[in-house]
Amino acid sequence: MSGLPMDLARANTGLPALKRQFPHLEEDALALFLETAEGACLSNESLAALMEMEKDVAAGKEDQFGHLPTRGCKVQRNEASTLEVLFEGGDSPPHVGTVLHISGLERPDTKAPWAGIVLPTGEVLALQVCQDGPTSFLLEDFGMHELRLCTGSAVERSWFMVSSPLGEYGEALDLFNDAYDWVWDGSWNNELEESVLNLLVALDDAFQPSASGGVSISDMVKSSLASPKQRIQKYLSKAIESQDPLSLGRAVGSLRAMTLVQSLYDTFTNEGMQGNQFYQTIIAFETERLKASSSGKQEQLNRALRRMVLAADAHVADLYSYGRGQDFIQRWSGGLRSEIWAMLEGQAPMHPMPFQQMRGGGGGYVADMLASIMSSGASSGAQLARAETMEAMTSLAPEESFAVAQSKMKRWCESLVDEQISIGHPMSPFELKIGDADRVLATLHSTLSLGLGYVSSTPGEVFESARLVALLDRVRASLPLHAQQDFLREKKRKERLKDVCRVLRAARKKGYRLSLSVNTDFKGALQALREHHEDNWVGPALEAVWDLMLERKRVFAFELWLHEADKPKQLVAADFGHAHTFGRAYYVATRFFDRTHRTLQPGFLLAYAEAECLRRAGFELWDLGGADHSPMMQYKPQVALEMHRSEFLLRLLEISRAEFAAAEEDQAQNLSRAESLMKPMTDLGAAPPPCGERVPQGVVFEDIQEEDLWGAVALKSHDQPKAKGEKNKSKKPQGKAAAKETQAVQVQESVYTPPPRPKSEQPSDKDDAKRLFLSAYQQFLAEGLSETEAAAKALKSIRG
Secondary structure, eight states, rough: OOOOHHHHHHOSHHHHHHHSSSSOOHHHHHHHHHHHHHHTBOOHHHHHHHHHHHHHHHHTTTSTTTTOOEEEEEEEOOOOSSSEETTTTTSOOBBBOOOEEEEOOOOOSSSOOOEEOOOOOOOOOEEEOOOSEEEEEEEOOOOOEEEEEEEEEEEEEEEEEEEEEHHHHHHHHHHHHHHHHOOOOOOOOHHHHHHHHHHHHHHHHHHHOOSSOOOHHHHHHHHHTHHHHHHHHHHHHHHHHHHHHHHHHHHHHHHHHHHHHHHHHHHHHHHOOOTTTHHHHHHHHHHHHTSSSSSSHHHHHHHHHHHHHHHHHHHHHHHHHHHHHHHHHHHHHIIIHHHHHHHTTTSSSSOOOOHHSSSSSTEEEEEHHHHHHTTTTTTOOOOOOOSOOOOSOOOOOOSBBHHHHHHHHHHHHHOOOOOEEEEETTTTOOOOOOGHHHHHHHHHHHHHHOOEEEEEEOSSSSSOOOOOEEEESSHHHETTTTTHHHHSSHHHHHHHHHHHHHHHHHHHHHTTEEEEEESSSSHHHHHHHHHHOTTTTHHHHHHHHHHHHHHHOOOOEEEHHHOOOSEEEEEEEEEEEEEEETTTTEEEEEEOOGGGGGGHHHEEEHHHHHHHHHHHTTTTTEEEEESSSSSGGGTTHHEEEEEEHHHHHHHHHHHHHHHHHHHHHHHGOOOOOHHHHBBBBTTTTSSOOOOGGSSSOOEESSSOOGGGGHHHHHHHHHHHOOOOOOTTTTTTOHHHHHHHHHHHHHHHHHHHHHHOOOOOOOOOOHHHHHHHHHHHHHHHHTTTHHHHOOOOHHHHHHHH
């Protein structure tokens, strides 16, 4: 196997791999065949014999319970000459427990394993390719998989998703929550305003502190409601003032968070929320909010709700067929389904509590909390079983090993809804105190290296300091920094990059200069964040932690400065983030831009310049965290790729495994992945080293040029006009731009290819003419012409 690329050289060619290909055969029989193999590859005769045995045993189990379903798929090249996997029966992903019959792999001129499948855990299993029929593979893991084919010295890839009834149910519930939070689109009326005012009053009355004197368990749980309560009050007040969808949507999301914690509070106090006066006020508010929404938004919400009900039905049927999840089955069929269906039919008001009851096992919140605490004591090498249904509560204990935490991540890719994960648990959350600096920094760094985002919560009545909350959104906005061509396939991203290049050119013609720096004014950038970002969650506790991280090169502020003649330079945008995973991944924790300079598109300018800086510094992934339908998130799909969280985690695992393998070969580094996995998250050596020194300090781009924007060089090459008589040749860029393009291509060829994505529609000649006209029109306006003169000159220029 020494002649294979590293991508397949580390593939498992033993019994675990062979068991996946022949799942109906006994391990002893497979072991005998392996003993007779020459090297790592079975002979064609052995494979043919195993295929016949597998077929006979599978045929004998067709009428038995637990018979494995099969699904055919074909590996072929698409129009872009990249590999893709086409499944029988449409594009819906295969389910866990299915045996794939893969055709198109046959290659009789090889003696070594040349194909493999990467599991969501990052493990690579070799495929023994059958020459006389399709190659089988049992899917046992939820999440993104990658098929690898060795062609000479190169490795080609095709990604495919493996789902499950549970995973599809969780996705439907997440999509419904997203549609529910943002259903209101700005039609304000007196009835809605009155319901908001009533809810504000009811909030104060409902959550008065107890007069018992001591701190009871119920007081501690009640303290957990302080943060969502404060957020609801803030957002509702803002909604009355500005009547904007962002504030009202955030209030609804906080109400959902409150009902989640309220479930635990009700358990300890024997009080029921749904029947009290406060909850009736919530129902009245939700009724008016939905009535004030547009018909289009209401239809979108009903579609999401219908999909969720059908997905829950399929999940219940799956649980029933395997004799599991009886508590959830009884809850769903015992009245919950009919209650939600009445909402769908317009026969009952829509409100959050029934949807909260769609999560968790029989004991709901408390049972899931206790199960999460107990799982923290699992052995370091233990792999957690897949969840039966949606978990009502998820947590990571900082004392558990990094390996157990990774196992939980795999589980949550399928079962997690609403993205939040407690660090610690409600009775003992992880607090951001700098008294034990190493413990806090290690836990935060481990959180990032696991592939999680984070926020800090505000202090409560019982817990005086801020708490660390991890985030695992279903949709991740992340940019593989060497995937320029993949990025440019999407029309909206391509057009945004073109627009930012145009804005930069216009700014330079006006005499403006824009520069990019890192950590030249961290304190000033933090102050600007407070001033510009009303919903800033970076409080004093986290700022104190960041001060320590700044000294150790573990937090960075990318700063975009505007330089105008005879004026002091102005900070117009900044990103705060962290390098992690050997300095190959970078997470943006929060960002802002100065709205008074919005015509400069400072947020987009900063994003593209920052991404280019990180690409040149050797980073592979630029991560913006989760993406949803919030108005604040609409920029993310224009500067990053939207991917399933399983795909993002697999990419991160691949980087980590490759870097650890290189470090272990270099004995001077004294790094062992196996040893690191056994350490608790609070140990500075548990996670891969951050290598923050990769991030350049000081002024990065003194005068930002177009080629300093990520993807701009590839964009010019992509749009380069063809010369006459040279159908297949484009005019090549010269000088500095040519060198950067060459560098980008060389780097792109050295890393793995991202999953293939659908090609965007090609613009028509009419679309091109319109785009050219608007571009020229804006340029002439920037030069000081009137609108009429600019329009006439632009029209003349495109006709010419």
